[in-house]
Amino acid sequence: MGRIIQRNQAAPCHMQWRNRAIATIEADFNRSADTHLIRVDLPEFDGITLYLKDESSHPTGSLKHRLARSLFLFAICNGKIGPETTIVEASSGSTAVSEAYFARMLNLPFVAVMPRTTSREKIAAIEFYGGRPHLVDDPKSVYDAARQVAEETTGYYIDQFTYAERATDWRGNNNIADSIFCQMQHEEHPNPRWIVAGAGTGGTSATLGRYIRYKKLDTRLCVADPEGSVFHQHFQDRNITEIEACKSMIEGIGRPRVEPSFIPEVVDCMVAVPDAASLAAQRLISDVLGRACGGSTGTNIWACALLISDMVRRGESGSVVTLLCDHGDRYRSTYFNDDWVKSNGFDIEPYLQKLRGFFYAGQLIEE
Incomplete structure (x- = not known):
């Protein structure tokens, strides 16, 4: 005869607390509106429009709010x-x-x-x-x-680097990909030519890439990565899985090792971005939008400028969507501090000149 084996009574996650915890997180989600999709017209580039998904408007001010919510629900439901x-x-x-x-x-x-x-x-x-x-x-x-x-x-x-790609339902359920495409429905080019994102854990790019394939879309995914990071090196050569150090000062993206959540097979291309270009693009897009943006947003913007320049050369039209990852107020003492920029050896002026030419005069940017 069989016997019933009871759960250990000392197990940390009992039903009453678990149900209340999940309900609390879900209630917080219901109180939070979706993040805005900001349109940036590029009048010098006819037929091409840039959009920024403003993740800084989450209650905790960054793209990582979505990830944290998913990680907590994932861990609670797994009894951890x-x-x-x-x-x-x-x-x-x-x-x-x-x-x-x-x-x-x-x-x-x-x-x-x-x-x-x-x-x-x-x-x-x-x-x-x-x-x-x-x-x-x-x-x-x-x-x-x-x-x-x-x-x-x-x-x-809780290990975001391992669980980021599996804690999020990439098929939909109001993930960032589903949100972007729903908000793009009534735009001139509803299916973006490119979506550009950075990689810290790799979870966001995995969600975007899987969703695009699942929905059978012709949108392509570009991951913008700091030059000093391992991700773009691994993308080119799968044998490279770790480097001595990630020699980048752009917080939130770039890693010294290939994280388990990074799925290169769902990425169409990568752009390796110098830190100085990220800092310049951060300042330029902050001026364009009239609000301060973080450094990883600058990394995305530099990649967008390269991709749009390539689209113009090819005679392509369409939309490009990227992420405004967090608010620049978190970097007043660093990226927006001229003394900090100089003391760390960054010369951002050449990149600023190229970006001013791109946004205000329609000048293409070379790789």
Whole structure:
């Protein structure tokens, strides 16, 4: 005869707490409107329009709000988080800010393991939501440090770099891809020629690329990657999976190792972007929009300028969509600080001149 084996009564996630936690997160989602899609006309390039999906309008101010919500729901439904679980994450800042928000909502302790170079504005935001920053000197050590902190606190390492691509329903359910294409329905070119995104975990590009294929669309996906990152090197040569260090100062994107959530097979092309070009494009698009944008948005914009220039040469028309990843206020002490830019050896003026020519005079940008 068989026998019933009961769940261990000490298991952290019991039904009552789990149901209340999921309902709390879902209620927060229902209170939040979808993010805006901003149209940027390019009058010098007839038939081509640029759009920015403004992820900075999330409650925690960045694209990572979507990811944090998905990671929490994924972990709760998998029985990994309970009413007394300490949540631990390895992050360059924005994901940790969003996760601290959800941890506070569920009254859970939160520890963010981050490089010591993370902007002080992001650290302050994590602390505002009740999170505890744990800073490390070597960015490559964040993974092991997060596991160690989780072990010491008997907590759970939520691990965005592994679970980003699987925690999000890429077929739809109001993911970022579904949102973009719904908002584009009434535009002149509803199916973008290109969607451009960066890669930190790889989760966003995986969602976009899978959705495009699932919906049988002819849109192509470009991933904009810092020159000092491993992702674009891996895209060219699958044997390259790790580099000594990610020599980029653009927070949120670029990594020293190929993260499990990065799926190169769903990417059509990649653009390796110098940090100086990202910083210049960040400032230029901030001027165009009349609002401050973050550094990874600048990386996306430089890639868009290259792609649009190539479209013009080919005589193509259409739309290009990219992401406004987070607000520039998080970088007032760094990217928008001229002294910081100079002290780190960046000469952004040549790139600014090219971008001014592109946006205001219709001059094409060469690779």
